[in-house]
Structures are given as structure tokens and as C-alpha cells.
Amino acid sequence: MKLRFAPSPTGYLHVGNARVALVNWLLARQQGGTVLLRLDDTDAERSKPEYAEALEEDLRWLGLDWDETFRQSDRMDRYQTAAERLKKAGRLYPCFESEEELRYKREQQIRQKRPPIYDRGALRMTPEQYERALGNGKTPYWRFLLESRTVEWQDGVLGRRAVKLPSLSDPVLIRADGTPLYTFTSVVDDLESGVTHIVRGEDHVTNTGVQLDLWQALGGNPAKLSFAHLPLLTDTDGGPLSKRLGSLALRQLRRDGVEPAALAGYLAALGTSQDPHPGLPRDLVAGFRLSAISKSAARFDIQQLLAQNRKLLHAASFESVRSHLPEGADETFWLAVRGNLDLLSEAKPWLEVVRGTVVPPPQPGEEAYLRAALEALPPAPWDEATWGAWTAALRERTGRKGKALFHPLRLALTGEETGPDLKGLLPLIGPERAGQRLRIAAGA
Numbered sequence: 001m002k003l004r005f006a007p008s009p010t011g012y013l014h015v016g017n018a019r020v021a022l023v024n025w026l027l028a029r030q031q032g033g034t035v036l037l038r039l040d041d042t043d044a045e046r047s048k049p050e051y052a053e054a055l056e057e058d059l060r061w062l063g064l065d066w067d068e069t070f071r072q073s074d075r076m077d078r079y080q081t082a083a084e085r086l087k088k089a090g091r092l093y094p095c096f097e098s099e100e101e102l103r104y105k106r107e108q109q110i111r112q113k114r115p116p117i118y119d120r121g122a123l124r125m126t127p128e129q130y131e132r133a134l135g136n137g138k139t140p141y142w143r144f145l146l147e148s149r150t151v152e153w154q155d156g157v158l159g160r161r162a163v164k165l166p167s168l169s170d171p172v173l174i175r176a177d178g179t180p181l182y183t184f185t186s187v188v189d190d191l192e193s194g195v196t197h198i199v200r201g202e203d204h205v206t207n208t209g210v211q212l213d214l215w216q217a218l219g220g221n222p223a224k225l226s227f228a229h230l231p232l233l234t235d236t237d238g239g240p241l242s243k244r245l246g247s248l249a250l251r252q253l254r255r256d257g258v259e260p261a262a263l264a265g266y267l268a269a270l271g272t273s274q275d276p277h278p279g280l281p282r283d284l285v286a287g288f289r290l291s292a293i294s295k296s297a298a299r300f301d302i303q304q305l306l307a308q309n310r311k312l313l314h315a316a317s318f319e320s321v322r323s324h325l326p327e328g329a330d331e332t333f334w335l336a337v338r339g340n341l342d343l344l345s346e347a348k349p350w351l352e353v354v355r356g357t358v359v360p361p362p363q364p365g366e367e368a369y370l371r372a373a374l375e376a377l378p379p380a381p382w383d384e385a386t387w388g389a390w391t392a393a394l395r396e397r398t399g400r401k402g403k404a405l406f407h408p409l410r411l412a413l414t415g416e417e418t419g420p421d422l423k424g425l426l427p428l429i430g431p432e433r434a435g436q437r438l439r440i441a442a443g444a
């Protein structure tokens, strides 16, 4: 079994690309298969080495690896050879029609209520017309002659699928400047690198019909190839994802402090009826089932991702996050704040709150209460019982309870409306800072 992930290095990977990469990887690792990372970089204008580097880095960050890798741009001679083979078999034919001519033909077809399919006009060219076009300095581009049949396959996610080839235009495989196009290079590579399972986004379903025809024309046996098309992910608002738009890029999520295990766990369960659980890809292998993926488009909900991230952080040991915490953060600090974090990057401002300077906002009308709180501060040393003892004494003294009792204290001590449990924070803030902050807040 051999699977491949074949992104084009034309931008930063987004969560939709990552889901496809993850599913390929999980299937391969579950069944002892091989993973190939192929860089589809024949679009020289849009492909950039820095994107290729970035996508490898992003995949590794997510916890994925691969057994083989190559770039299409290194295999131009192979595409050339395959093209010659198709030409000899009469399946690749030269065309000279310009974009404008083709547009005109399409408009006419639409007016006549006919499907706008390429009419194979180039096949009717006589050898003399062909030579004349060449003599006039024209260079042909090349189309693949599709067979007149319906291509069917059993899709691992979508079920039985069929593509009627006569309803499609013969695809251009080679541009006039000689560059081969995706439809072509992809099939040549899949065939020559021994790929057995193609798992990719649903945007490729029509390609699959064409590519199976091409696969056969190049001597491949379609029975040896399995397909699964994953429904496309949309963004939180239901909009499409694109590398070009930079939407929901792995890079950005990583920069925002999302943990790879949160993302991988969420992506593996997305579009299934399973509840997501954080886990690195290697931890998800055993529980993964391709058949559990639903046929409908799935929405990538950033809130749900954050929920996974939260779950992960709340249970994370100090040792496991230590190297990503700001300097000065110790285990007591981590245990005090972890239950309140969506993202690891949010730990830093809390370190500021316990160690740095907080200017509490004014709380008009609360000055007397805050003065009473200052006076009731328990003596040092402070521990986790201090908050309970202090607020119990204040309850007794002022008759306050609930929010009226706690909220002015939180605001004065942290400068924030919400945050980690004060039972853990108060001893970290310590008597000196707590006293200062209460004094300022009380206007004392």
C-alpha cells in the first residue's frame, strides 16, 4: 500500500490540506503502507521554494512524516517520455486554437443550448494545415483524447461514483511552452512511483474520471488503484479555504499557540460522529476509520479547536510545556493558570499579573469594601488556603457574598474581569503586591 500527499507549494498549508495529509498518513501507518510527499510544483510562476520548505515544516509540526519525497519539477524528462507514448498511441493531439477562439466557440454552444465542450476541431486539421500553422510560427499545445465512456469507481468516502467522459472537454496536458499540467504529471507520477491509494479533496472528483482514463492510456491497471475523496472543509463562516487567501493556515494557528495534538485530534474527528480528543497523529492511528468520514462538507470551527486545545492544556504537566513557557514560570504558576488557558501563549500575561505591575482599574463605590479587604489580608506565609480564609473573614465582616464578594477583589488584584482561580493565584501574587494593588484600588 502506498499513499501520497501532493500539495502545490503555492502558499501556506491550511487546515483543509492538513486534514488530507493527516488522513493519508493515518491510513498508511495503520496498514503498514508507505507515505510519499510529492511537491506538485510544475506551476513555476506560483510555486516557491520557501513555501515548499514551509509546508514540510508545518507537516512535521503537526506530527507527520514521510518515507519518500520528490518534486515534480525534477521529473520533466519523465513527463516528456510519457507524452511521446501518448502521441504514438494517438491519444495526445496538437491544438492551435487561441483562448479567444475557444471562448467564442463556447459562447456559440451556450447560445445554441449545447454543452460548452471542446469540439475537437484540432482533430479535423489536415497535415497541410498543421504544417502551415507551424510554418507561421505557431506552437501547439496538447490535449488528451478522452475515451467515449463513463468511468466508475468505488470511492472510499463518497461511495459509488461515475464521471461521464463525453460530457468533458479533452483536457490540455501540455501547454504551448512545453510545461506539463497537473492532470498529466499527477498520473505519470502516481503510476511510476507505485501509488496504490489516492486520498484527496473532493475538488478532484472530476479529475479522477479523467485521470483513470489517462492511467489506462499509460498502461496502468485501474483495478490496482483505490480512491477516497474527502469533502472539503470550509472556514468557520462556511467560506472556502485557499492557500492563496491564507485562510486558516497551519502557520498562523501555530503562531497563535495552538498545540499540534489539539489540531490533529480535531481534524481526525471532524466530519465523523466521533467526539474529538486531543492526540498527536501517532496516538490517533489505532482509532482512525476512513469509513467514519461523512460525505458532507465539514465546517472547521475555531471554537471547537480551542476547546481541544483547552482540554490538552488543562491536563498538561509542567514538564511537557516547560520549554514553551516564559522565563520565570515554575510548576506552581503552571498549575495555577493552566485551567484558564485556551492557548499556551496566554500564560505570559498571567505571569505578568503575578510577578509584574498591575494597575487596577477604578471601582467607584467599592473603596470602603476594598479598604476592608486590605485590612483583612491574612498574615504571611500564604498558601492555597489563604484565599478561602480571607474571603470567609470578609463575608463575615461585610455580609457580602457571591459576585459582590469576589469580583472587586479579582479586579483589584489582577486588573482583569476573569481569570484563573484566585485560590492558586493569590499566593503567587503574594502579600506585598496584593497589599499594594488593594491600596491603589481602594484609593488609600
Ligand SMILES: Nc1ncnc2c1ncn2[C@@H]1O[C@H](COP(=O)(O)OP(=O)(O)OP(=O)(O)O)[C@@H](O)[C@H]1O
Residues within 6 Å of the ligand: 006, 007, 008, 009, 010, 011, 015, 016, 017, 018, 019, 020, 199, 200, 201, 202, 203, 204, 230, 231, 232, 233, 234, 240, 241, 242, 243, 244, 245
Ligand atoms: N478546503 C479543503 N478541504 C479539504 N481538502 C482540501 C481543501 N482544499 C484543498 N484540499 C486538498 O488539499 C490537497 C492539496 O491540494 P492543493 O495544494 O492544490 O491545495 P489548495 O488549497 O487547493 O491550493 P490552492 O489554494 O493553491 O489552489 C489536495 O488533496 C486537495 O484536494
